[in-house]
Amino acid sequence: MKLMVSVKRVVDYNVRIQVKPDGSGVVTDGVKMSMNPFDEIAMEEALRIKEAGNAEEIIAVTIGEQKAQEQLRTALAMGADRAIHVEVDEDIQPLTAARVLKALADKEQPGMVLLGKQAIDDDQGQTGQMLAALWDRPQATFASKVDLDGQKAKVTREVDAGLETIEVDLPAVVTTDLRLNEPRYVKLPDIMKAKKKPIDTTSLADLGVEAAPGLKVTNTAPPPERQGGKKVESVDELVSELKNRGLI
Amino acid sequence: MSERDVMEYDVVIVGAGPAGLASAIRFKQLNEELEVCVIEKASEVGAQILAGAVIEPEPLDELLPGWRDNPPNICVPVKRDEFRVLRKGGSSRFPTPPQMHNKGNFIVSLSAVCKWMAPQAEELGVEIYPGFAAVEALFENDKVVGVRIGDMGVAKDGxxxxxxxxxxxxxxxxTVFAEGCRGSVTKQLIKKYKLDEGKSPQTYGIGFKELWQLPEGRVEAGKVMHTFGWPADKMTYGGSYIYHLDKDRLAIGYVVGLDYEDPELKPFEMFQQLKHHPEIKPLLEGGKILSAGTRAIVEGGWQSMPKMEMPGALMVGDCGGTLNVPKIKGTHTAMRSGMLAAEHAVANELSPEGYDALLRGSAVGKELKRVRNMRPGFRKGLWPGIVNAVFETVTFGLAPWTLENHADWSSLKKVNEYTPPERDFYQRDLPPKDRLQSVYFAATDHDEDQPIHLHVLDTDICVTKCREEYNNPCTRFCPANVYEMVEDEEQGLHLQINSANCVHCKTCDIKDPYQIINWVPPEGGSGPNYQNL
Structure with missing residues (x-):
């Protein structure tokens, strides 16, 4: 069985995000970029499935600018066998990403497509679900545990009410949650070896995919600044302060 | 895997700063067959690089001809210099000292410069691995044969x-050490090979920097201003730099000589006070901090430069102390020393022997020798220092004497022997409020479940001798509030080390008066994540 893992290049989680003064987006100039942490978890899960003998090949996929190949190299250093780079310079919306992954799934015929439950840049959390619909295959989202059993997978999902375990037929789409696993440290010799692993470059046109600019970002603004707190001396003062502000 | 993998190269360079990267590029330019690898403890190249920085472009012209057509993302030609001596509430303009004339120089972000140099090195075939920290040198027959990378995934209890x-x-x-000021492996090697024998002790400063985004129209791109004097008292060496960048950005910083005597001094507070000087505050009001950080600066110069070579290895840049203090510049000398190291090694079958003499006789050595007496002259205070600096300038450093430096840890006075000067400081209202808020702007990150990387060899001293003699200066000189004296029922009064806040500046390793703090690298990739500093 082949596994396909989608990884996205995003602003690193450590970076203090700054909104551009004109509100057209966030500053990425000189900013550290890295693999979406949820995708890293998806990658780790694929490696564990392969290491358990349940898959033969892992293909890492990214959609994005030329530099997104850095994230593919990270995936290859973690242990992916090969990688596909769909080169697109514009921002990618979930529907376009899902269409690309569908086209690649048709071509590669993976037994499972793994991806993060959401990317930490735009927090859309839609790509996995859209892919399942387009591909017409089952989906197991927000996975915190994945067990393979022949042509089926038993997946524990993190839902509002607690944990829910479902069984899906393969091929299927699995989106990964935070508690699924802890990604491994990349080893230095593996980074070196990853430089020699193949990356195929393709484009939306090659895949016959039409970009779907269904969403238009009209403005980006930072959250309002938090006002400083005030210490009060007594309960009475607290109550009168709350009354003054019309809160009680 | 529990076996330790071994990787072999012709040259391994420790540290991807300007010296290390310039060296790597030069090695490959001179011999493309050489296998050259650079390791860097930061999560990415440039993430732990902090400098003013006005740089002299000549080494870049030599190393990367044509770089001016493809400059790094912050690169503003200097338009004019201003030099002021501050007093509380006012200032006097002084003629700019000749060393500080910056015509033809560029204001850059050194962090961005390194980030820009790295892919150019990779294009030449250099392998660069950020996120991997060298923790010690490897030896065979008393010769350095490489470095060991720190283990990943060790819990706090080991x-x-x-x-x-x-x-x-x-x-x-x-092995080329390019660790920067007070390198942790370099420190071990200087001791092992007695590389500082017969030299003056090394001396340092602590340098703060903030990058600001200001309201439109306030910045005068290319203006460079330096100040001396207030808020430093007359016995403390301290000065500021204010560099006007493009896109309404401004770099502001402050340096305090770590040979200060006052046990109660708070370097961080001095920087914050400077920002509230009536001639500086209006510039910043209404602006936002984009990024902030702190780093120790090497100031010993010529007489404190250790022997830069040892069997199997050599040093380049600030881990050896190639910074030119009167110019307040170290990038050009760091790069030159790195390039020179490569030129020497390639011509001598990778043997380090003779590099030290070559470096001292080179333009770098000459430049440092000429200004060697300037910084130590300030030990007697600001005005005697300026008088001495003028003398040294007009005599081109030809005086037959060399003034000695003193170890910074030994200069601190005991609390009962020192009366701190009247500090009459401003009530502050510009950000950051305190050191913790400043750490937030440094985006520093350490996995909390890892061994504490600040080794305090004897914590009893903290509650007994140090409390009495110096009143725990670590709680004041640390810019990140790593050291705190706390009292609880279980342990009584004790030292608490908030190592996750550490911004890797190395001040504690330098200034601690008992020399019992040893800074070692935490897990690779930990530490500050500076942007455009």
Whole structure:
């Protein structure tokens, strides 16, 4: 069985995000970029499935600018066998990403497509679900545990009410949650070896995919600044302060 | 995997700063067959690089001809210089000292410069690995044969976590240390090979920097201003730099000589006070901090420069102390020393022998020798220092004497022997409020479940001798509030080390009066994540 893992290049989680003064987006100039942490978890899960003998090949996929190949190299250093780079310079919306992954799934015929439950840049959390619909295959989202059993997978999902375990037929789409696993440290010799692993470059046109600019970002603004707190001396003062502000 | 992997190269360079990267590029330019690898403890190249920085472009012209057509993302030609001596509430303009004339120089972000140099090195075939920290040198027959990378996945108590990955050994015919000021492996090697024998003790400063985004139209791109005087008292060496960048950005910083005597001094507070000087505050009001950080600066110069070579290895840049203090510049000398190291090694079958003499006789050595007496002249105070600096300038450094430096840890006075000067400081209202808020702007990150990387060899001293003699100066000189004296029922009064806040400036390792703090690298990739500093 082949596994396909989608990884996205995003602003690193450590970076203090700054909104551009004109509100057209966030500053990425000189900013550290890295693999979406949820995708890293998806990658780790694929490696564990392969290491358990349940898959033969892992293909890492990214959609994005030329530099997104850095994230593919990270995936290859973690242990992916090969990688596909769909080169697109514009921002990618979930529907376009899902269409690309569908086209690649048709071509590669993976037994499972793994991806993060959401990317930490735009927090859309839609790509996995859209892919399942387009591909017409089952989906197991927000996975915190994945067990393979022949042509089926038993997946524990993190839902509002607690944990829910479902069984899906393969091929299927699995989106990964935070508690699924802890990604491994990349080893230095593996980074070196990853430089020699193949990356195929393709484009939306090659895949016959039409970009779907269904969403238009009209403005980006930072959250309002938090006002400083005030210490009060007594309960009475607290109550009168709350009354003054019309809160009680 | 529990076996330690070994990787072999012709040359391994420790540290991807300007010296290390310039060296790597030069090695490949001179001999493309050489296998050259650079390791860097920061999560990415440039993430732990902090400098003013006005740089002299000549080494870049030599190393990367044509770079001016493809400059790094912050690169503003200097338009004019201003030099002021501050007093509380006012200032006097002084003629700019000749060393500080910046015509033809560029204001850059050194962090961005390194980030820009790295891919150019990779294009030449240099392998660069950020996120991997060298923790010690490897030896064979008393010769350096490479470095060991720190283990990943070790818990706070020293046990192995599930993802434990032992660090690899990188072996090389030649190891080049480019660790920057007070390098942790360099420190071990200077001791082992007695490289500082017969030299003056090394001396340092602590340098703060903030990058601001200001309201439109306030910045005068290319203006460079330096100040001396207030808020430093007359016995403390301290000065500021204010560099006007493009896109309404401004770099502001402050440097305090770590040879200060006042046990109660708070370097961080001095920087914050400077920002509230009535001639500086209006510039910043209404602006936002984009990024902030702190780093020790090497100030010993010519007489404190250790022997820069040892069997199997050599040093380049600030871990050897190539910074030119009167110019307040170290990038050009760091790069030159790195290039020179490569030129020497390639011409001598990768043997380090003779590099030290070559460096001292080179333009770098000459430049440092000429200004060697300027910084130590300030030990007697600001005005005697300026008088001495003028003398040294007009005599071109030809005086037959060399003034000695003193170890910074030894200069601190005991609390009962020192009366701190009247500090009459401003009530502050510009950000950051305190050191913790400043750490937030440094985006520093350490996995909390890892061994504390600040080794305090004897914590009893903290509650007994140090409390009495110096009143725990670590709680004041640390810019990140790493050291705190706390009292609780279980342990009584004790030292608490908030190592996750550490911004890797190395001040504690330098200034602690008992020399019992040893800074070692935490897990690779930890530490500050500076942007455009």
């Amino acid at each position: 046990s192995e976590k599930s993802g434990y990955t032992p660090g690899v050994d990188i072996k090389a015919k030649l």
